[in-house]
Amino acid sequence: MTVKIAVLGAGSWGTILANLLVENGHQVELWGNDPKKVAEINEQHTNTHYLPDFKIDPQLHATIDLNVALDQVDVVLFVIPTQAIRAVAEQIVPVMIAKKVKPVIVTASKGLEQGTHKRISEVLTEAIPETNRNGIVVLSGPSHAEDVAQKDITTLTAASSDLIQAQWIQEIFMNDYFRLYTNPDVVGVEMGAALKNVIALGAGALNGLGYGDNTKAALMTRGLAEISRLGVAMGANPLTFIGLSGVGDLIVTGTSVHSRNWRAGNALGKGQKLADVLANMGMVVEGVATCKAAYELAQQRSVDMPITRAIYNVLYEDCDIKTEIAYLMRRSGKPEIDFDEV
Structure with missing residues (x-):
């Protein structure tokens, strides 16, 4: 069965999902x-x-006109920066x-809205009246556009309160x-997807500082504990964080160039400096916001989130990374797992 789909967002992930x-x-x-960029996609079949x-399938058509994109549409897929x-x-x-x-x-976007702290599905629920939509589905998991472009085996999660729509x-x-x-x-799926970007910033910083595999493993493991802690406080199922949108997404985002x-x-x-990094990136770095x-x-x-607090201090308080690492390591000892929280 052929479905009419509007993919909103012609970045790397939007382009690859549309092509797929x-x-x-x-x-x-x-x-x-x-x-x-739209003209390049249509005329050169590149982005x-x-x-x-990457060579785009010639059958993929791009447009700047929402009237064209949404005509007789069955699915609208958002793949744009969270703040937009x-x-x-x-x-x-x-x-x-x-x-x-x-x-x-x-x-298929991943993040939390600035100011409101709302998840993307919550933003969509507020912005698009129920009478104008047929359910909301969250697509998330360990997936780099570059790997999907090479048809590397990829597994994701389709999360929804409506199982029928998720299955479709x-x-x-x-x-x-x-x-x-x-x-x-x-x-859980949205919190895992958003928060792993924060830990990935930390993982990259450790690499830039020259730390080895032990340090990176420690950061991602304890980072996952923080993700789970805040996610559960928001109402998530803790088991979600050992799945694709939790540990899976954290692994791929925290280890890959x-x-x-x-x-x-x-x-x-x-x-x-952060301003220079963001200016030179050429793409939105969701983890910062x-x-x-x-x-x-x-x-x-x-909710206790010492790693997140340390990264926040580096990004927003201009604190020294090594000083924050030293503080994390010198905190008083504690159990790895608080069984009273399980």
């Missing part, structure tokens, strides 16, 4: 806000700024009303190299 969906036999419109060596989600969601509502469509809304999205995306599992724990969060942290570890939101959430809910 075309290869799966669906009709896809890739929406972007840069006319030059060299994000994917310099609300504005774009509000922008598409009158178009969907005019087009008389009620699509399933899917998000699962069917649309799955093929020989791209496999989805379903999960009803939307809170493909991760912009890891690369940003690596540059910070080598002594570069998410770190602030996570730090503030932890303060509000009295």
Whole structure:
């Protein structure tokens, strides 16, 4: 069955997911806000700024016109920076009303909204009235666009309170190299997806400072404990964090040069200033904004997150990375697992 899908966001991940969906036999419109990039996709079948060596399927059509993207659409897939989600969601509502469509809304973005600290599905729930959508599904898991472009075996989670819609999205995306599992724990999947970017910044910084594998393993393991702690406080199932959107996403983001969060942290570890790192990245580093939101959430809910606090201090208080590491290591001893919390 061919499905009409609008993919909002022509960055690396949006382009690769749109291309995958075309290869799966669906009709896809890739929406972007840069006319030059849209023209390049349509005319050259490339997106060299994000994917310099990738050839896009000629059947994939890109547009800057939401009226074209949303015409007769069955699914709308958000793959744009977190802080732009609300504005774009509000922008598409009158178009969907005019087009008389009620699509399933899917998000493959990862982060927390600044100020409100809301998860992306919460933002979409607020911005798109229930009468104009047919459920919300969160797509998340260990996935670099560069690897999916090479058809590397990839597994993700489709999370939704509506299992039927999650299973439908699962069917649309799955093929020989791209496999989805379903999960009803939307809170856990989104919190894992967002918070792992913060820990990836720290992992990159350790690499930039020259630390070895022991140190990186320690950071990711204890970082996962913090992710789980805050996630559970927000209502998540703790088992979600040992799954694809928890430990799986943390491994791939905290160890790979493909991760912009890891690369940003690596540059910070080598002594570069945050403003320079962000200016030179050419893409949004979600972990920077998410770190602030996570730090503030932890303060509000009295959740102990020392690693997140240390990264926040480096990013927002201009603290020295080595000083923060020394503080983390010199804290008083404690049990690895607090069984009263389990």
